[in-house]
Amino acid sequence: MAVARIEAPKTAQRGQIIEIRTLISHAMETGYRRDYLGKPLPRDIITGFTCTYNGAEVCRAVFHPAISANPYLAFAVVIAESGTLQFTWTGDNGFTFTESAAISVV
Numbered sequence: 001m002a003v004a005r006i007e008a009p010k011t012a013q014r015g016q017i018i019e020i021r022t023l024i025s026h027a028m029e030t031g032y033r034r035d036y037l038g039k040p041l042p043r044d045i046i047t048g049f050t051c052t053y054n055g056a057e058v059c060r061a062v063f064h065p066a067i068s069a070n071p072y073l074a075f076a077v078v079i080a081e082s083g084t085l086q087f088t089w090t091g092d093n094g095f096t097f098t099e100s101a102a103i104s105v106v
Contacts, residue, residue, distance in 0.1 A: 001028045006087060008101045012079040020051070020059075021074045025088050028069040033088065046071055046091040054083035081105055 007021040024046065031043030045067060051059040059075045077085070082104045089097045 002095070002097045004087065004089070004097060004099045006085075006099055008085060008102050008103065010102070011106045014080065016079050018103075019074060019076055020081055020085065021049075021072070022049075022087060024099075025070045026091070026097075028067075028093075029038050030065060030088050042093070044092050044095070046089050046095070048090040049073060050085045050088050051075070051077075053077060058085075062089045063080060066106070077091075077098070079103060081104060090095050 001022055004022060004024045009018055012018050014096040026046055027044070027045070027101070029041050029044040031040065033041050035041055043065070045063065045065060047063050048055060049063070049071070058077050063071060063075060084100050084102050086098065086100045
């Protein structure tokens with residue numbers, strides 16, 4: 001189970017640069033630890049992130065095993081028109097989590 005926090009303004013002026021901040025809580029497992037019987041626990045990490053704005057990709061990140069347990073990302077986006085930011089995190093074992101945030105141009 002994952003929980004995402006997204007901080008993005010609800011309104012912006014046309015052409016304004018806004019900062020987007022995201023944090024996802026995910027039960028990460030490195031794959032190096034062992035269970036009580038000595039068997040390795042399977043790796044379960046977040047491996048990728050994409051953000052689209054009205055369907056156009058504005059940010060992409062690829063994560064590796066050294067990523068923190070709850071990855072935090074901050075990035076800037078230029079707002080040209082009202083629309084929707086869609087955030088997608090992917091990971092091991094078929095993990096996919098999607099959230100969205102609407103922004104209106106005033």
